[in-house]
Amino acid sequence: MVIVAGICLMLWAGWHNLRDRKLALEQAQQHRMAQSMAGQAAKGAAAQGAASSQSDAKETSLEGKPAPQFTLVDLQGKKVSLKDYKGRPVLVNFWATWCAPCKLEMPWFEEFRKKYGPQGFEILGIAEDDAGKDEIAKAVKRINVSYPILLTDPKVSPAYGGVEYLPESFYVDRNGIVQTETSGLGSKDEIEANIKRLVGTGATAPAATTTTAANGQ
Amino acid sequence: MKAAVVALMLTGANIAGVAQQFGDLDGSSNKPKSQEFIVYAAEQQAAVAGKSSVLELNFRVVDGLHVNSHTPKSDLLIATTLTMDAAPGVKVGDAVYPAGSLYSFSFDPSEKLDVYTGGFTVKLPVVAQAGAHTLSGKLRYQACDRAACYPPKILPVQVAVAVR
Numbered sequence: 001m002v003i004v005a006g007i008c009l010m011l012w013a014g015w016h017n018l019r020d021r022k023l024a025l026e027q028a029q030q031h032r033m034a035q036s037m038a039g040q041a042a043k044g045a046a047a048q049g050a051a052s053s054q055s056d057a058k059e060t061s062l063e064g065k066p067a068p069q070f071t072l073v074d075l076q077g078k079k080v081s082l083k084d085y086k087g088r089p090v091l092v093n094f095w096a097t098w099c100a101p102c103k104l105e106m107p108w109f110e111e112f113r114k115k116y117g118p119q120g121f122e123i124l125g126i127a128e129d130d131a132g133k134d135e136i137a138k139a140v141k142r143i144n145v146s147y148p149i150l151l152t153d154p155k156v157s158p159a160y161g162g163v164e165y166l167p168e169s170f171y172v173d174r175n176g177i178v179q180t181e182t183s184g185l186g187s188k189d190e191i192e193a194n195i196k197r198l199v200g201t202g203a204t205a206p207a208a209t210t211t212t213a214a215n216g217q
Numbered sequence: 218m219k220a221a222v223v224a225l226m227l228t229g230a231n232i233a234g235v236a237q238q239f240g241d242l243d244g245s246s247n248k249p250k251s252q253e254f255i256v257y258a259a260e261q262q263a264a265v266a267g268k269s270s271v272l273e274l275n276f277r278v279v280d281g282l283h284v285n286s287h288t289p290k291s292d293l294l295i296a297t298t299l300t301m302d303a304a305p306g307v308k309v310g311d312a313v314y315p316a317g318s319l320y321s322f323s324f325d326p327s328e329k330l331d332v333y334t335g336g337f338t339v340k341l342p343v344v345a346q347a348g349a350h351t352l353s354g355k356l357r358y359q360a361c362d363r364a365a366c367y368p369p370k371i372l373p374v375q376v377a378v379a380v381r
Binding site for chain 1: 293294295322323324325326328330359361362363364365366367368369
């Protein structure tokens with residue numbers, strides 16, 4: 001009886017947590033839409049109906065557009081440019097040391113970097129901190145990630161639409177186009193799905209070879 | 218009639234276009250996109266001349282958001298801090314902050330944060346000479362909702378004190 005009660009409690013806790021996370025995701029999405037709509041307000045929204053706000057939202061997003069170029073400095077003082085990664089799928093992630101949701105997803109990124117790295121996948125973490133390099137380096141050590149961490153400059157955030165809500169992620173494909181843009185924390189599964197879509201069908205070729213080899217036996 | 222309606226719409230669109238060029242006529246689109254996440258309810262305060270009095274500054278965090286308290290549990294988090302400028306005839310003591318409440322993001326229940334949500338009051342001990350004084354200062358804070366965080370902001374604060 002106690003076991004049944006325990007299982008019920010676990011199921012309820014899981015459902016409750018899932019519901020909370022869904023709420024959080026919805027809030028993040030709502031915020032993004034509100035931001036886009038606010039940006040469109042000055043563009044004579046009076047002349048347009050509410051129905052057009054969906055297409056308006058796309059205008060302020062970078063999805064489908066070339067990722068803005070940048071050259072920033074990493075924690076070792078080395079210059080790093082987005083164009084250094086031409087031909088590779090890149091996740092450009094804006095975060096800050098004071099942003100708890102940002103720090104939560106960074107270990108997931110590290111995991112996916114190992115998993116999809118063989119297909120060229122890389123992550124560039126841009127720290128939107130006022131804090132100095134040493135403080136950021138200390139935080140990075142605590143979070144324990146090894147992908148390039150870059151220090152922000154006055155140009156990159158406005159170029160990416162004015163990153164005012166952290167974390168913000170831009171999934172840039174091999175052609176340098178922003179395939180997906182997210183703001184606020186997403187679920188680990190969602191992030192992996194975005195990465196898989198970004199990396200493309202590179203994984204299928206080796207699988208086919210294996211099957212043939214197996215059949216050959 | 219139809220032509221008039223079309224003409225009116227075109228004029229409207231034209232004006233909207235011009236407005237876009239110069240920004241909204243009331244200037245609201247020229248303001249930066251950022252909003253305030255804490256509202257300060259300025260209230261006239263009173264004090265007795267030469268005696269230690271406590272001023273109360275009432276703030277309210279916008280619904281759905283939380284800010285770190287004055288004593289967040291990590292040194293990386295940005296604390297809510299009130300800084301007051303010096304004012305002639307008024308000796309301002311150190312602000313006294315309320316205790317925060319425990320909060321965890323749903324996606325990381327293990328990390329406990331110390332936050333303010335809803336209304337919170339910061340107390341300011343002062344000793345002032347008789348007269349009407351206006352104290353100026355700023356509240357630095359950093360707000361998050363359930364899934365993301367906004368950059369740190371500074372809210373200007375003014376306190377009017379009548380000292381008898």
